[in-house]
Amino acid sequence: MQGVLDRLRGALRDDQLGLDDAVREAYAHDDAEWADFAPPLAVVFAESIDDVVAVVHACAATGTPIVPRGAGTGLSGGANATAGSVVLSLERMTRILEIDAGERFAVAEAGVLNDALRAAVAEHGLWYPPDPASSAISTIGGNVATNAGGLCCVKYGVTADAVIALTVVLADGSVARVGRRTAKGSTGYQLAQLLVGSEGTLGIVVDATVKLRPLAGREDRAIVGSFASLHAAGVAVAAISADGIIPSALELIDRTCLDAVAAWQHLDLPTGQAALLLARVDEPGAAGEALAARVAEHMTAAGATSVSRSVDPEDADRLFLARRLAYPSLERLGPVLTEDVCVPRRAVPEMLARIEAIALEHDVTIANIAHAGDGNLHPLIIAPEGDAHARGRAKEAFDRIVEACRDLGGTVTGEHGVGLLKLPGAAAELSPEVLAMHRAIKQALDPQGILNPGKAFPGLST
Amino acid sequence: MQGVLDRLRGALRDDQLGLDDAVREAYAHDDAEWADFAPPLAVVFAESIDDVVAVVHACAATGTPIVPRGAGTGLSGGANATAGSVVLSLERMTRILEIDAGERFAVAEAGVLNDALRAAVAEHGLWYPPDPASSAISTIGGNVATNAGGLCCVKYGVTADAVIALTVVLADGSVARVGRRTAKGSTGYQLAQLLVGSEGTLGIVVDATVKLRPLAGREDRAIVGSFASLHAAGVAVAAISADGIIPSALELIDRTCLDAVAAWQHLDLPTGQAALLLARVDEPGAAGEALAARVAEHMTAAGATSVSRSVDPEDADRLFLARRLAYPSLERLGPVLTEDVCVPRRAVPEMLARIEAIALEHDVTIANIAHAGDGNLHPLIIAPEGDAHARGRAKEAFDRIVEACRDLGGTVTGEHGVGLLKLPGAAAELSPEVLAMHRAIKQALDPQGILNPGKAFPGLST
Numbered sequence: 001m002q003g004v005l006d007r008l009r010g011a012l013r014d015d016q017l018g019l020d021d022a023v024r025e026a027y028a029h030d031d032a033e034w035a036d037f038a039p040p041l042a043v044v045f046a047e048s049i050d051d052v053v054a055v056v057h058a059c060a061a062t063g064t065p066i067v068p069r070g071a072g073t074g075l076s077g078g079a080n081a082t083a084g085s086v087v088l089s090l091e092r093m094t095r096i097l098e099i100d101a102g103e104r105f106a107v108a109e110a111g112v113l114n115d116a117l118r119a120a121v122a123e124h125g126l127w128y129p130p131d132p133a134s135s136a137i138s139t140i141g142g143n144v145a146t147n148a149g150g151l152c153c154v155k156y157g158v159t160a161d162a163v164i165a166l167t168v169v170l171a172d173g174s175v176a177r178v179g180r181r182t183a184k185g186s187t188g189y190q191l192a193q194l195l196v197g198s199e200g201t202l203g204i205v206v207d208a209t210v211k212l213r214p215l216a217g218r219e220d221r222a223i224v225g226s227f228a229s230l231h232a233a234g235v236a237v238a239a240i241s242a243d244g245i246i247p248s249a250l251e252l253i254d255r256t257c258l259d260a261v262a263a264w265q266h267l268d269l270p271t272g273q274a275a276l277l278l279a280r281v282d283e284p285g286a287a288g289e290a291l292a293a294r295v296a297e298h299m300t301a302a303g304a305t306s307v308s309r310s311v312d313p314e315d316a317d318r319l320f321l322a323r324r325l326a327y328p329s330l331e332r333l334g335p336v337l338t339e340d341v342c343v344p345r346r347a348v349p350e351m352l353a354r355i356e357a358i359a360l361e362h363d364v365t366i367a368n369i370a371h372a373g374d375g376n377l378h379p380l381i382i383a384p385e386g387d388a389h390a391r392g393r394a395k396e397a398f399d400r401i402v403e404a405c406r407d408l409g410g411t412v413t414g415e416h417g418v419g420l421l422k423l424p425g426a427a428a429e430l431s432p433e434v435l436a437m438h439r440a441i442k443q444a445l446d447p448q449g450i451l452n453p454g455k456a457f458p459g460l461s462t
Numbered sequence: 463m464q465g466v467l468d469r470l471r472g473a474l475r476d477d478q479l480g481l482d483d484a485v486r487e488a489y490a491h492d493d494a495e496w497a498d499f500a501p502p503l504a505v506v507f508a509e510s511i512d513d514v515v516a517v518v519h520a521c522a523a524t525g526t527p528i529v530p531r532g533a534g535t536g537l538s539g540g541a542n543a544t545a546g547s548v549v550l551s552l553e554r555m556t557r558i559l560e561i562d563a564g565e566r567f568a569v570a571e572a573g574v575l576n577d578a579l580r581a582a583v584a585e586h587g588l589w590y591p592p593d594p595a596s597s598a599i600s601t602i603g604g605n606v607a608t609n610a611g612g613l614c615c616v617k618y619g620v621t622a623d624a625v626i627a628l629t630v631v632l633a634d635g636s637v638a639r640v641g642r643r644t645a646k647g648s649t650g651y652q653l654a655q656l657l658v659g660s661e662g663t664l665g666i667v668v669d670a671t672v673k674l675r676p677l678a679g680r681e682d683r684a685i686v687g688s689f690a691s692l693h694a695a696g697v698a699v700a701a702i703s704a705d706g707i708i709p710s711a712l713e714l715i716d717r718t719c720l721d722a723v724a725a726w727q728h729l730d731l732p733t734g735q736a737a738l739l740l741a742r743v744d745e746p747g748a749a750g751e752a753l754a755a756r757v758a759e760h761m762t763a764a765g766a767t768s769v770s771r772s773v774d775p776e777d778a779d780r781l782f783l784a785r786r787l788a789y790p791s792l793e794r795l796g797p798v799l800t801e802d803v804c805v806p807r808r809a810v811p812e813m814l815a816r817i818e819a820i821a822l823e824h825d826v827t828i829a830n831i832a833h834a835g836d837g838n839l840h841p842l843i844i845a846p847e848g849d850a851h852a853r854g855r856a857k858e859a860f861d862r863i864v865e866a867c868r869d870l871g872g873t874v875t876g877e878h879g880v881g882l883l884k885l886p887g888a889a890a891e892l893s894p895e896v897l898a899m900h901r902a903i904k905q906a907l908d909p910q911g912i913l914n915p916g917k918a919f920p921g922l923s924t
Contacts, residue, residue, distance in 0.1 A: 160655070176896050177893060177895075182804040182872055182873050183836040184836050184876040186608060186609045186873075186878065187892065188659075188888060188896065189656060189899075189919065190656060190658060193652050193656065197651065241564065242564045244678060283745075287679075344564075345564070374645040374646045413647070413648045414648060415648050418648070426649050436636070437632070437653055438650055440907055441651065445902055445903070457650045
């Protein structure tokens, strides 16, 4: 029988095939180096649906696992390669196929960068809300695979809320177009929703149709609070939520993150604060003014050391940029083990307190950034490069944080997906009945088990 | 082997079991009498999850089809019984299990009426947006099964957009709790979303956890336009949408509907108009005023014979009540064959024109109500009782409307579900690859095929 590499050589151009060590190593993992990985047999660069179909046929015929990959910015290891696998990169599929301004949707190939889609639709007066902090470097396909969130999903929803249709290459190489192009639709099962967040384990998403919103009609107002403790910032978050306020962003950055950003970029950031809360509201006119005032009052009541209402949009942009730069800034300090726990909003202060206690107890540095308004926290555990002991302590702290989150009624991943890193947490969280449903659906759509095996949900033995 | 009835008798109280002809006939169909139905073997009234599990076990052991049923207000035949089946009514499961005002969600058993949930959460200052016109009489379980929409989903989404978790009894009698209770969550597949709209074919939903919104912060403004032709009203709809306006409701009622409501209820409705457009915006303050003015301008520009801005909330409520009463008013005139086509918003005027032409050509009465802002039209085809020829012409008109909708890029059902009535339309709409995915998932979760067989998607032979 012809081997998978010969089949791939027969189906693709040489420059679509990465076989040398450097390429295979560069594509061996996404941004979750803490999870297991190994260089794949080959990296293939699809440029069309036909290419993807050809790769799936080659892999199906030889029982070769396929690891689909967008930009490799994932934080859970969903795109980490395994020995003997083929990494299928969709990064060259960068066409925006359609923008329908009247019906307010766009169709983008999987490799389109989130920011590129955002820019393209803005020219039509439209807005694509989901905005992971990685929006400049992550792809729509990867966003769909992980059900990515972002800053504005506290008000405008996550990727799943935007996706209305997908084109997907299935495990047998057939191409299915699931979903709808109309504002509503109830014809058959919601297969597009099943595929969002499935991390390439049920099919390979080659393009996505996403709902857009009008760009006009919103007016940004930023409110920034400084807090002497993480807990006080958490109290403000819980109070804003309990008051029924839905801000368009409510982000937390702690001192460790601010210092790391300041050490890297010259953004003139506040110093000496335990935490900043960055809030935005976008209602226009007097309603927006009133809402911003209420947010500010809650921050003050929670004990903020200072609260400022930004009248200068550049000022607010600078602070929100610091939020976006937090993760890469911290990566400069050492390997980062990223949590993505999501707790009830009222539990945010308690969860932040527990994270601080866990950091002390396990003698690790934990920086905090959070989509606080969603209860979605990103404790980032940092271990110095090459320190095996610190690495061990970091892993212990990771597990303890997951336990604390579950104890408070939370979920192990709010927006990064399970990938590999969160398999143990997912095994504890999902009941045997729910896991059985996962296995049955996986078996139904990928009986050979070649699509990103071992990712997204724990198997029987985990 | 013990038969299904003996098993049911052993598991339930006598008053939970409907075996006489009157009950079996009353539960033989939902509100889609045009579709096929037959009295079931038995009707069972579950009062708890344990009851549902017992019924599933009895039916699984004997290979008996189960037809789950909420209030029987479905319009596509999803709850129509077949000979030899057991109808499983969830109407007695009416408890609201939890309202979490801080986190803004509620957990309701399947038999809770939509309006009852709405009233209960309102006491906590919260709002459940999905509002099918049947909200006073339809259940949350039925709303979930069909992915019901309503008036306000043009701005606030359909049932699927509100559901975050479900408890579901599976085909083997196991109980799975799928979804999350946090604001976000990406742990495993989106199984709750797969189940919404699956019409009881993958599992029996016994309770739903739904997101709520704050009741405060909105201010209703109504704008009512009268039009001398359906087409002109459609032009106004398309113009409002193209301008990037997202109203909180945009409903169309035609003359036939208005006359039918007026003949039944004394609501002091406008007469002599080909169509009314009822729009609402809910932005507070000056922004709402400005938006209402723009909506009114679009109506005028499209040729409205009169446009009024309602300052009197009772006035607006009366007109919106007429919209909700349209369907039962028409049912008084004869059996109603209900369409639920959804087209791109820009195609609304063309679709309305084609419906008028089809009515003329097939010599049938077609009344129109529409969630026009979503492009979701409900042409209601009425045949006089007992007139077999008229009935035949009505069925022809039904098929022609589905064809026209597909020709304009639409989908056969926007919010009522496929049930039985839309199986031929769904067969034309869904590709072989997408149908194969449906069959694979159905087979995976219900290998014996006992859960509402033959509904929701067309089988191989249709």
